[in-house]
Amino acid sequence: MNFCSQCGSSDLECKTPEGDHKDRWICTQCQFIHYVNPKIIVGCIPIWEGKVMIAKRGIEPRYGLWNLPCGFMETLETVEEGAVREVFEETGSEVELIRLHTVYNLLHEHQVYLIFLANMKSAHFQTTLESTEIDLFTEETVPWTEMAFTSSTFALQNYFNDMRTGNTSIHFGTYQKK
Numbered sequence: 001m002n003f004c005s006q007c008g009s010s011d012l013e014c015k016t017p018e019g020d021h022k023d024r025w026i027c028t029q030c031q032f033i034h035y036v037n038p039k040i041i042v043g044c045i046p047i048w049e050g051k052v053m054i055a056k057r058g059i060e061p062r063y064g065l066w067n068l069p070c071g072f073m074e075t076l077e078t079v080e081e082g083a084v085r086e087v088f089e090e091t092g093s094e095v096e097l098i099r100l101h102t103v104y105n106l107l108h109e110h111q112v113y114l115i116f117l118a119n120m121k122s123a124h125f126q127t128t129l130e131s132t133e134i135d136l137f138t139e140e141t142v143p144w145t146e147m148a149f150t151s152s153t154f155a156l157q158n159y160f161n162d163m164r165t166g167n168t169s170i171h172f173g174t175y176q177k178k
């Protein structure tokens with residue numbers, strides 16, 4: 001952190017505030033404490049006739065690799081609204097949520113993924129600025145070696161396992177860079 005977000009001062013120090021348990025960037029001018037908390041990423045496993053829809057990323061990071069439609073939650077929306085919105089923005093597809101499927105902690109990126117199971121309302125999807133290619137996949141045809149993020153791989157592997165076992169519990173996963 002280079003500047004105080006409150007007063008613009010560059011005079012910051014990293015220390016543990018009284019009564020706290022962790023170092024924070026604190027402005028020596030206005031005393032503002034800069035708390036850094038994880039961001040929430042919302043998205044879906046969109047399903048159509050037993051297949052899942054994934055999209056090839058048209059933006060960095062991981063340009064050209066495949067991913068479930070997911071993105072940062074916006075302020076003043078619910079996680080459910082965000083998940084539906086992200087699918088529509090990235091693929092033009094309208095979905096109806098079934099239930100929460102995956103909670104995935106991406107510790108080093110300070111992100112938490114909330115991925116829902118969702119039924120596509122129709123077979124319609126279209127490429128967008130964010131997605132250069134979109135398709136429906138079975139477990140056998142998912143491009144497993146060309147996936148952008150471990151969160152999607154984790155969710156999809158569990159989804160296909162659930163189809164075999166009938167498991168309907170929420171899956172919790174964590175990835176931490178070694």
Ligand SMILES: [Zn+2]
Pocket residue numbers: 004005006007008009027028029030031032
């Ligand atoms: Zn300040």
